[in-house]
Amino acid sequence: MAQQNGTSEQSTEPDYFQTNPKPPxxxxxxxxxxxxxxxxxSQDRRVALVTSGGxxxxxxxxxxxxxxxxxxxxxxxxxxxxFLEAGYAVIFLxxxxxxxxxxxxxxxxTNCFLDFMTHNDAGAVVVESEYQQQMAQVLSRxxxxxxxxxxxxxxxxxxxxxxxxxxxxxxxxxxxGANGLFYLAAAVSDFFVPAERMVEHKIQSSEDFQxxxxxxxGARAPAAHMDGKRLVIDLDPVxxxxxxxxxxxxxxxxxVSFKLETDPSLLARxxxxxxxxxxxxxxxxxxxxxxKWEVLFVSADGGERWIRVPAGRRSHSVTQxxxxxxxxxxxxxxxESWIVPEVAKEHTKMIEKTLSK
Amino acid sequence: MAQQNGTSEQSTEPDYFQTNPKPPxxxxxxxxxxxxxxxxxSQDRRVALVTSGGxxxxxxxxxxxxxxxxxxxxxxxxxxxxFLEAGYAVIFLxxxxxxxxxxxxxxxxTNCFLDFMTHNDAGAVVVESEYQQQMAQVLSRxxxxxxxxxxxxxxxxxxxxxxxxxxxxxxxxxxxGANGLFYLAAAVSDFFVPAERMVEHKIQSSEDFQxxxxxxxGARAPAAHMDGKRLVIDLDPVxxxxxxxxxxxxxxxxxVSFKLETDPSLLARxxxxxxxxxxxxxxxxxxxxxxKWEVLFVSADGGERWIRVPAGRRSHSVTQxxxxxxxxxxxxxxxESWIVPEVAKEHTKMIEKTLSK
Numbered sequence: 120m121a122q123q124n125g126t127s128e129q130s131t132e133p134d135y136f137q138t139n140p141k142p143p144x145x146x147x148x149x150x151x152x153x154x155x156x157x158x159x160x161s162q163d164r165r166v167a168l169v170t171s172g173g174x175x176x177x178x179x180x181x182x183x184x185x186x187x188x189x190x191x192x193x194x195x196x197x198x199x200x201x202f203l204e205a206g207y208a209v210i211f212l213x214x215x216x217x218x219x220x221x222x223x224x225x226x227x228x229t230n231c232f233l234d235f236m237t238h239n240d241a242g243a244v245v246v247e248s249e250y251q252q253q254m255a256q257v258l259s260r261x262x263x264x265x266x267x268x269x270x271x272x273x274x275x276x277x278x279x280x281x282x283x284x285x286x287x288x289x290x291x292x293x294x295x296g297a298n299g300l301f302y303l304a305a306a307v308s309d310f311f312v313p314a315e316r317m318v319e320h321k322i323q324s325s326e327d328f329q330x331x332x333x334x335x336x337g338a339r340a341p342a343a344h345m346d347g348k349r350l351v352i353d354l355d356p357v358x359x360x361x362x363x364x365x366x367x368x369x370x371x372x373x374x375v376s377f378k379l380e381t382d383p384s385l386l387a388r389x390x391x392x393x394x395x396x397x398x399x400x401x402x403x404x405x406x407x408x409x410x411k412w413e414v415l416f417v418s419a420d421g422g423e424r425w426i427r428v429p430a431g432r433r434s435h436s437v438t439q440x441x442x443x444x445x446x447x448x449x450x451x452x453x454x455e456s457w458i459v460p461e462v463a464k465e466h467t468k469m470i471e472k473t474l475s476k
Numbered sequence: 477m478a479q480q481n482g483t484s485e486q487s488t489e490p491d492y493f494q495t496n497p498k499p500p501x502x503x504x505x506x507x508x509x510x511x512x513x514x515x516x517x518s519q520d521r522r523v524a525l526v527t528s529g530g531x532x533x534x535x536x537x538x539x540x541x542x543x544x545x546x547x548x549x550x551x552x553x554x555x556x557x558x559f560l561e562a563g564y565a566v567i568f569l570x571x572x573x574x575x576x577x578x579x580x581x582x583x584x585x586t587n588c589f590l591d592f593m594t595h596n597d598a599g600a601v602v603v604e605s606e607y608q609q610q611m612a613q614v615l616s617r618x619x620x621x622x623x624x625x626x627x628x629x630x631x632x633x634x635x636x637x638x639x640x641x642x643x644x645x646x647x648x649x650x651x652x653g654a655n656g657l658f659y660l661a662a663a664v665s666d667f668f669v670p671a672e673r674m675v676e677h678k679i680q681s682s683e684d685f686q687x688x689x690x691x692x693x694g695a696r697a698p699a700a701h702m703d704g705k706r707l708v709i710d711l712d713p714v715x716x717x718x719x720x721x722x723x724x725x726x727x728x729x730x731x732v733s734f735k736l737e738t739d740p741s742l743l744a745r746x747x748x749x750x751x752x753x754x755x756x757x758x759x760x761x762x763x764x765x766x767x768k769w770e771v772l773f774v775s776a777d778g779g780e781r782w783i784r785v786p787a788g789r790r791s792h793s794v795t796q797x798x799x800x801x802x803x804x805x806x807x808x809x810x811x812e813s814w815i816v817p818e819v820a821k822e823h824t825k826m827i828e829k830t831l832s833k
Contacts, residue, residue, distance in 0.1 A: 181738035309681035310707040320739045324666035348713040350667040356705040381538035
C-alpha cells in the first residue's frame with residue numbers, strides 16, 4: 120500500500136529502504152521490542168510508541184558535521200511518564216542522550232546532579248535531605264516501570280535509524296490492532312542526505328585540501344560541496360513516512376502526530392493540512408515559544424481546541440535548551456499531564472468503535 | 477592587529493562583531509569571568525580556558541533546524557579535571573548540556589543515573605554500595621573545586637555565542653600574560669549563517685507554505701531556500717578566530733588548538749598547516765575513530781610525536797555518542813591524563829622563557 124501512496128513522492132518507500140542502509144543494530148532492537156509487545160499483548164495492555172527528540176542528518180559517512188532538529192525531548196519524556204501512569208506500556212523511541220522518563224527530573228537542568236549529593240556522618244554518599252522526598256517518588260515510579268517491564272527504551276541518532284526503527288516497530292505492533300498507539304513527538308527532519316550522495320570524509324574548508332571532497336558512491340552529485348570559501352548543501356526530501364505509517368505499516372492503530380511551528384498565523388492551517396494530507400486521527404499543534412503551556416488539538420472530526428495551562432501554573436523556562444520545568448518542587452502544571460489523558464480518552468473511543476463493529 | 481589579519485578573509489573581525497548580534501547574557505558571563513580571573517591572578521595561579529563541545533549554526537532566528545559539529549565534550553571535560561589536578565584554575569567554556577567535569581562520570585553513559593540509587597532501610601535514597609567509593613571520590617574533587625572556586629562553567633550554544641565569548645574572555649585574560657593558557661578542544665563550525673542572511677521562521681518544506689520563507693533583513697539572499705522539494709543551504713565561512721586570538725586577543729598567552737580529521741593520510745599535514753598558518757604554540761591532532769587512545773602533538777619547534785595509550789589500557793567505546801570511557805571502575809587510561817601534563821610542561825617552559833627575558 121505504501122508503494123502506491125509513495126509514487127507521488129520524490130523518494131518512495133521501497134526506494135528509500137533499498138537505497139539507505141539498514142542500521143547494524145536494528146535487528147537486536149526489533150527483537151527486544153517483539154518480546155516486549157508480546158508480553159503486553161498477552162495481558163491485553165495498551166502499548167504506546169512514544170517518539171522523542173530530534174533526528175540528525177549526517178553530512179559525512181564519518182560524521183563530523185550534521186544537521187539537527189531542535190528538541191531536548193521534554194515533550195516525549197514527560198508524556199511517556201503519564202502514559203505509564205495511565206496504564207499503558209511504553210516503547211520510548213528517543214534520540215540518544217535526549218531526556219528520558221524519570222531521569223529527566225535530574226537531567227538538562229541548571230543544577231549539576233552532584234549538587235543533590237552529600238557525604239553523611241558515616242562518610243557515605245547520600246542524597247541531600249531537601250531532595251530526598253522528590254527523588255524517592257521518582258525512584259519508586261522508575262523502579263515500578265522496570266519491575267513490571269512496562270517501559271522499553273530504544274535510542275536512535277540519525278533520521279535513517281529513526282525511519283528503519285519506526286517501520287520495524289510498527290510491523291511488530293500490528294497484532295495489537297486498535298490497542299496500539301503512535302504518539303509521534305520526535306522532531307524528524309524533513310530533509311536528508313541519501314547514502315549515495317554522502318561523502319566519506321570530513322568536508323574540507325581549506326581550499327588547499329578540497330581535492331579530498333569525494334563522493335561516497337559516485338552515483339549522484341555529493342550533497343555538500345565547496346563554492347570558493349562557501350559550503351553549499353542541498354538536501355533531498357525525506358519520504359512521507361507518516362503516510363506510509365497510516366496506510367501501510369499501522370493501519371489499525373491510533374496515530375497522533377505533532378506539528379511544531381514558530382509562526383502563530385500558520386499553526387492551525389498547517390495542523391489541519393497535515394491531518395487532511397495523511398488522514399490519521401489527531402494532530403497536536405504547538406508553537407516553539409509557548410509549547411510548554413498551550414497546544415492545539417486538531418482532530419479528524421473537524422474539532423479544533425486549545426489546551427492551556429493558566430498563567431499562574433506555567434513553567435517559566437521556555438527558552439530553547441532550558442528544560443527546568445521538570446523540577447518537581449515547582450508548583451507548575453506539566454501540560455503533558457493534561458494532553459495524555461485526553462489522548463487516552465480518544466484512544467478509548469476508537470477502541471470501542473472497533474469492538475462494536 | 478586582528479583587522480590587518482582579517483583583511484584576507486571574506487569576513488573580517490570588525491565586520492563579524494559589527495554585523496552579528498552580541499548575545500544577551502554576554503556581559504553577565506564576562507563579569508563573572510572577570511572576578512574569577514582577578515582572584516586567581518592575585519594568587520599568581522595559572523588559568524586555563526578550556527573550550528569543549530560543538531557549536532551550533534542555526535538556520536532560522538526562531539531555531540528549529542541547525543547545523544552541529546559532533547562532540548560529546550569528553551576531551552574537554554576530562555582535560556579540565558586534569559588541569560585542576562595540575563593546579564590550574566579552569567574556565568570551562570562548553571556547549572550547553574555537553575559533558576561537564578566530574579558529572580561526566582555519570583552522564584551520557586548507558587546507565588541511567590537512577591540505576592546508581594536505592595532506598596536504604598530507613599527509606600532514604602542513597603547511592604548503591606558498589607558505586608559508593610567512586611562517587612565519593614568524584615564528589616570530593618567536585619566539592620574541592622567549588623570550595624576553592626577554581627572551576628568556572630560558562631555555556632554556549634551557537635557559534636556566534638562562542639566567538640563573542642572567546643573574544644571577551646581573551647581580553648579579560650590578558651593581564652595574566654604568560655600564565656594564561658588557551659586549550660581549544662571545542663568543535664567549532666567552519667561555516668555559519670550571518671544574521672543578515674537568517675530567515676525568521678521555520679523553513680517550510682511543503683510547497684503550499686513556501687511563501688513564508690522570507691529573509692530576516694533582506695540585505696542579502698537568505699542562506700536557505702527551497703528548490704522544488706529540495707532544501708539548499710549555502711553558508712559563509714566563519715572568520716579565522718584563531719588568527720585573531722593569536723595576534724590580537726591573547727598575544728602573550730599559550731595557545732593550544734585541536735585538529736580533528738577522519739582521513740589518516742591528512743592529519744599530520746593539516747595539523748602542521750594550521751600551526752604554520754596561525755603561528756601559535758601547539759596543535760594536537762586526532763582522528764575521529766582513534767581519538768580516545770592516540771593524539772599527535774605538532775609543535776612550533778618542528779617536533780611531531782604521537783602519544784598513545786597501549787592496547788590493553790584503552791577505552792573501547794569510540795563510537796560516536798557512546799562515552800562510556802568515563803566509568804571509573806574501568807582499568808583504562810584516560811589519554812587526557814597524559815596530554816594535560818605534557819601541555820603543562822610546555823606551558824612552564826614558555827613561562828620561564830618569558831621571565832628570563
